[in-house]
Amino acid sequence: MIERHHSLDGIELPDLPWSDELNWAPIAQNVDYGLAGALIVQVGERRAGRPITLAGDDATNYCSRAVLLQLYQLASMPGKVMVLTLADGRRFDVMWRHGEGAIEARPIEHKIVQGPDDEYNVTLRFLTV
Structure with missing residues (x-):
């Protein structure tokens, strides 16, 4: 069995779960009323x-x-x-979600000086483009 990991532009990432995978709808809908009171519904694919x-x-x-x-x-x-x-092979073109804090990182062990092998708990926020 081949072991696969998440990656970003060739950088191997920890296998973090996609926490908001099913919280997004591929359909957008805008509902409004016209001046005469008629319901106006616009629906489209995101x-x-x-x-x-x-x-x-x-x-x-x-x-x-x-x-x-x-x-x-x-x-x-x-x-x-x-x-x-x-890790499952799906690929996405993404940008960082800077408005929501693109990267959140907390050291596992708090030290005065952190080394390259010290570990952090991370949250990574992207937006598909």
């Missing part, structure tokens, strides 16, 4: 904008500081479009 939040819990799915620094470097590039590949 082609992008799906949130992808990869979030572990405090006991699993750690990320090393070295990987985290690579992710912060990607997050510092405005408008950067990346390829997110999930």
Whole structure:
């Protein structure tokens, strides 16, 4: 059996669960009333904008500081479009969701100086484009 992991532009990510996978609807609907009181309903397919939040819990799915620094470097590039590949093989073109805190990281062990192998609990927030 081949072991697969999530990756972002070739950076191997921890296998964090996609926490909001089923909280998004592919159909958008706008309901309004016209000046004469008629109901106006607009319905369409969303082609992008799906949130992808990869979030572990405090006991699993750690990320090393070295990987985290690579992710912060990607997050510092405005408008950067990346390829997110999930462990199940699905691929998405994504951007960071900066407005919601693109990367959230908490060290597992609090130290004055963190080394490259020290582990963090992370949440990564993306938006499909």
